[in-house]
Amino acid sequence: MTTLLYQTEPYLAEFTARVLERTDGGVRLDRMAFFPGAGGQPADTGAVTGQAGTAEVTGFRRDDDGIAVLLDGPQPGEGEQVRCALDWDRRYALMRTHTSLHLLAGVVGRDYGGVILSRSMQPLRGRVDFELAAADAVSGESFGDRLEEALRREIAAARPVSVSFLPPEEFLSRPDLIRTKTNQVPAGLDRIRVVEIVGLDRQADGGTHVASTREVAALRVTANQSRGMGKRRLRIELDRVAPPRPRADALAR
Ligand SMILES: [Zn+2]
Structure with missing residues (x-):
């Protein structure tokens, strides 16, 4: 199995990393920092x-058998x-x-009672479809500005983003901050990776x-469209900023 460093x-x-085995068109590694793509986040590129x-x-x-890296x-x-090196600027x-999409989910959930239906992202661009408790609160042009x-206030607040691993019952026992329509906890897992904007x-x-x-830095709401039946689609864009120096593991030279 591959240890998922990311x-x-x-x-x-x-x-x-060490090559565990060669597979059709690639290799399986004992450890990797490459993100293989999931949950709307595209896979890393690299070498x-x-x-x-x-x-x-x-x-x-x-x-x-796990995840193969195609080469x-x-x-x-x-x-x-x-x-191994991943394309750090893109990542x-x-x-x-x-993180900005989670921020959006948090603000829309807290301020407008919205829950996320689906989302997708590319580097510096994201789209979120959500359902609102009170759809009229967001009609009108000022909604995008207010949002x-x-x-911006939440970005300036520098809220920590934490990762933890919890048993499913513990994750579900605190539904207060869950902003998605479905709880997204696959059955049969003994631990859930939980990302929290504190x-x-x-x-x-x-x-x-x-x-x-x-670190989300500069962000704009570029579109706010009705999708009927209390559903809205939001699009956001981020400005590119220079990434911090990436980390290299002690073995990589
Ligand atoms: Zn996410």
Whole structure:
């Protein structure tokens, strides 16, 4: 099995790993910081360097044995130690975008009683469909402005973003901050990865996030459309900011 480093170390962008086995078109690693894509967050891009040279990461494949990293270029051999790097600029943009969507869920839930139906994201762009308890509260042009202002306040508040692993019953015992329509807890798991914007939003989530809402930095609400029956679609955009220096694990040189 692959240890998923991104779950606890989202700022890790360079790492070493060992090839557990070669698979069709790629390799399975003993550990990886690559995010393989899930929950609306696109998969990382990056590179894997072994003795034969550097191969580009083109995607990931999940199967019963775990996750394979798909490669284009020289393939490392089984048992080989490889150096890996993910495209940090893109990943950091996705971390900010993903956190901003949780921020949006938190503000829309707290201020308007909205729950999230679905969402998607690309680097620096996101879309959220949500359902509102009081749909008339958000009609009119000022809604987008008011929302943007509330989001700016939460960014300035530098709320910590925490990750924890909880038994499902414990996660569900505190529904106060859950902003999604369905509880999104798959059956049969003995622990749930929970991402919390402290005091604002709490979700079962597999993605990568920035450590503080302050890092979301500049954000705009670019569209606010009715989807009928109390449903709205919001689009947001973030400005690019220079990412902080990524972390490299001690073994990666
Ligand atoms: Zn999420």
